[in-house]
Amino acid sequence: MLRMKRKQCSSPFGGPVRAPRLAAAALALACGVGGSLAPATGAFARPQPRQGGSPLLDETFTQATAPDFTGVGSACLTGAPQVGAPPGPGDHPLGGCTEGVGPVPPNNAAPHGYLRLTDSSTDQSGAVLYNHALPAGEGLDVTFDQWQYGTTTGNIAPADGISFFLVNGDTQLTHPGAFGGSLGYAQKLPDDDPSAEFQPGVDRGYLGVGLDVLGNYFGDWEHRGNGCPPDQRSPAGTSFRVPAPGANMVTLRGPGDGIDGYCFRTATTSNFSTTGPWPSTLPGQLQGPTTEVSSDPVQAEQDLEPSRRRVHVVITPAPDPQVTVSVDFNDGNGFQQVLRTAAPTPVPPTYKFGFAGSTGLFTDTHLIRNVVVRSERPLPRLNLVKQVRQPLPGDLTVGSQVPYDFVVTNSGGTTIGDLAVDDPKTGPVSCPVTSLAPGETVTCTATYTVTAADAAHGSIDNTATATGTSDGETVTSPPSSQSVPIERVPGIEVEKQVETPGPYSVGQTVTYRYTVRNTGGAELTDIAVHDDHVRDITCESTTLAPAEETGDSTTCTGTYTVTAADGTAGSVTNTATATGTANGETVTSPETYQTIPVGQPHLTLRKQVVSGGPFQVGSTVRYAYTVTNTGATQLHDVHVADDRVATVTCDDTTLAPGAGTTCHGSYQITQADIDVCLEGGTRGGGDGTVECRITNIAQAGATDPQGREIVSEPASATVTVRAEPECPPKPEYGKPDDRGGCDRRGRRGGA
Structure with a gap:
């Protein structure tokens, strides 16, 4: 058996340290993730040597901010300035903590801060969510430090525990699951009360790792695992047990969404029968012994060190993904593998993740630090994962809008600029940045409209690539393809x-x-x-x-x-x-x-004078003719004939049933019109003038589809002209002079 001190291997947190002169092969077999050695055989065999994945995230939570994470409930940063009141339920940017109950680390302590999920008061619940997709194709390697300690409820029982959970990266991770025994991952019917409201689990959950001090996450009480088949139910069943059936246990729960799923997969117990008890096989305690913490940030770290537990979760790539959980109990034995089992399938293209913890009648302080996420195997220098963002609006049919995410990762050692994603099918892809530093991941987006061709094919099939430049050279990702099924709805x-x-x-x-x-x-x-x-x-x-x-x-x-x-x-x-x-x-x-x-064709005409008077010899009179098809068939060659107007023009010459058009014509008044009028004219009021009324008559015509001529009833319009007639000849000598105001020279207006 080969055993070495922990400082003799590499640490992902403290960097490489000096190792003794061992053969490279021996060192590879002996050194595990986290840089410690453990027995190669026995109940807790060492994890397999790492393949050297690509870095994806490194967040210590020691500073005053953690901008990539969203807080929920009581989650806060002790590195930030202290606040007077908690942020309340729901999500919020991570900020400062309240004074806190129990032996909590001091506030305003950056760069010696912690992520505090809860203090040691009752009925607290807190979570942090990383709502940014990370590629899953080459597996996932996650390491973090966690603290559970400082109960204020004596030796009765500690608080619930901490969960690390993964969800499908194609969804929006905006809230955790139910708290209490569900550890912020699974669903819950509070107290199994049928009149209570079911609390859903996290959306599109993939895997929930419960670091369960109290032990309710192990059991299916409160409808955890609702809808799961019998072979995926907890050995402890659905009964209520005091204080809990699986104390000091690491339990895995699988995929779920809403109030269904989150089925029991396995746990660190030596008993999987339905008859308890179910003792834990963990080689150490998840809960730490710390009872007092200094108000000095540096001394507080030393006070908390005995309660630190380092957790390592690895999911290998498909097609045969395995999940391994190892824990360093801070007892000098380094990482010890506590679970290895098949990971849920199918493996999603990307992951998002979170941490959650809570208290109830029982309490503990729950802290997180030093979250490091890598791929399990190296990624290409520029990596692209294309996926459809969920949830989709029901079944996809012609005209549906499909939102796509393009998750791009720079896995190389130099910055990549001029970042762009090309997808010939979706068209333009929008990226929030055009430059990626080493280890950075960004999500670009596009929307596609389903066509009839897609529906006929039964799916949307397309391939995208990401490109950029680095040191003057073009960098291209491997292509990422996806086939999205479309409901072949008949129409x-x-x-x-x-x-x-x-x-x-x-x-x-x-x-x-x-x-x-x-x-x-x-x-x-x-x-x-x-x-x-x-x-x-x-x-x-x-x-x-x-x-x-x-x-x-x-x-x-x-x-x-x-x-x-x-x-x-x-x-x-x-x-x-x-x-x-x-x-x-x-x-x-x-x-x-x-x-x-159905019926006979018919045409009507209305005529009116549209120019203003007074009118006299030489005045032009303008006429408007309104022609309407009042029949039941279309009419062509619409025209108007007027007994005085030589030319009438119409705006339209084809009229559908019910349609009308306006025609236009004009006439200039002549002396002949006046002379004809005077033969029957009416004298004016003693001034020698007469009023002449000049009337003209029009008729509209058209042709029906059979070529028959259709004519309207006649329509007339009249204008009034005031005229002065010529004086009559001078009478013979000795006869009366009756010329109505004509002077002796034959002109009107004289005596």
Whole structure:
């Protein structure tokens, strides 16, 4: 057996330290992650040597800020200035802590701070969430320090514990799961009370590692594991046990979402039968012995050191992923593997993660530090993972919007600039930055609209690559492809058209044409058209295949004879639908309808003067003619004839039923008009003038579809002209002079 002191191997936190002169092979077999040695055989064998993955995240939580993490509930940073009141429930940026209950580390202590999930008061719950996707394709290697100590409830029992959990990176990690015995990962029906509200687990959970001091996370009381099959239930069952069935236990729970899943997978116990007790096989205590902590930040670190436990979680890459949990109990034995089992499948393309802890009637202080995340195997220099962001809006069909995330990681040793992601199918991809430092990961986004071709194919298949430049050279990621299934929903539509031209009259036979199109992703058989007026409709084809773009289609025809009732109504409206069969079920199109007028063509004319008077000889009179198709058929060659106006022009010469147009013409008043008027004119009020009314008559005409001439009733307009007639000749000598105001020289207005 080869045994060495812990300082003789590499540490991921303190950097390399000097090792004795051992053969390289011996050192590789002896040194584990975290830089300590353990027996190569026995109940707690050492973890396998690391392959040397790529760095993804390093957060100590010792400073006053941790901007990449979101706090929930009582979670806070002791490195930040102290605050007077806790932030309250829900999420918030990580900030300062309250004074705290129990032996908590001092506040305002940067660079000697901690992430404090809870202090040692009752009914506390806190979590931190890392809502940034990290690539999972080459596995995951996570190491962190945790403290659970300082209970204020004596020797009755300590508080619940701490969880480290992973979720699918395609979801928004905005809240943890239920607290208490569910450790912020799984679901919970509080106290198993059927009248209580079910508290859901974390969204799209993948794996929950419970560092469970109290032991309720081990059991399925409060409906943990709701909906899980019998072979994935806790050995402790669903019964309530005091204080808990699995004290000082590391328990793994698997995938879940909402109130379903989060099934028991395994735990550090020597008894998996349904009869307890279930003793833990951990070679040390998760809870630390610290009872007092100095107000001096440096001394506080020394006071807390005996309670530090270093945890190492490794998930190997697919297709046969394994999860390994190792713990350094700070007892000089270094890391000891406590669990190894198959990881849940399928492995998601990316991960997000969080930590959670809580207290209830029992208390402990829960702290986290030194979170280091790496891939288990090295990533390419520029790595890209393409994924669909969840949740999607139901089943994808034509027109659905699909949001994509492109997770890009710089795994090299130099900064990569000019960052861009190319996806020919989605089009432009938006990235929040164009430069990535070594070890940085960024998520770019794009949105794609599902097409008929995608629906017919049954999936969206596309491939993306990321590119950038470093030291003047182009860096390209391996391609990342994804196939997103699309619900092959059957669909059908029908368009209806009248083939027979109007006008339409009683007894006439009208032919209709129907275009039926397959708009879905499944083959349609038994194609038929149903019309509430038309019978015996026949289709050229009764089977339609799903099509790539516009849909496979067929033409159907049928006829209808206009009835006397249609003539009385003045029109006939009929409604049609198309049906087909897909996967044994009938598919029906939306309704389409068509209205045709029934009756004789008709035209009306209204004429009016649109220029202002007074009018006299030489004045131009402008006329407007309103022509309206008041019949039931379309009219062509619309025109107006006027007995005085030589030329009348119309804005439109084709009128649909009910439509109208305006025509225009003008006429100049002549002396001849006045002379004709004076023969029957009316004298004015003693001033020698007469009022002449000049009337002209117009008629509108048009041609119906059969070429017949249609004319309107005549329409007239009148203008009034005040005129001065010529004086009559001077009478012969000795006769009366009755010339109505004409002077002796034959002019009006004289004596």
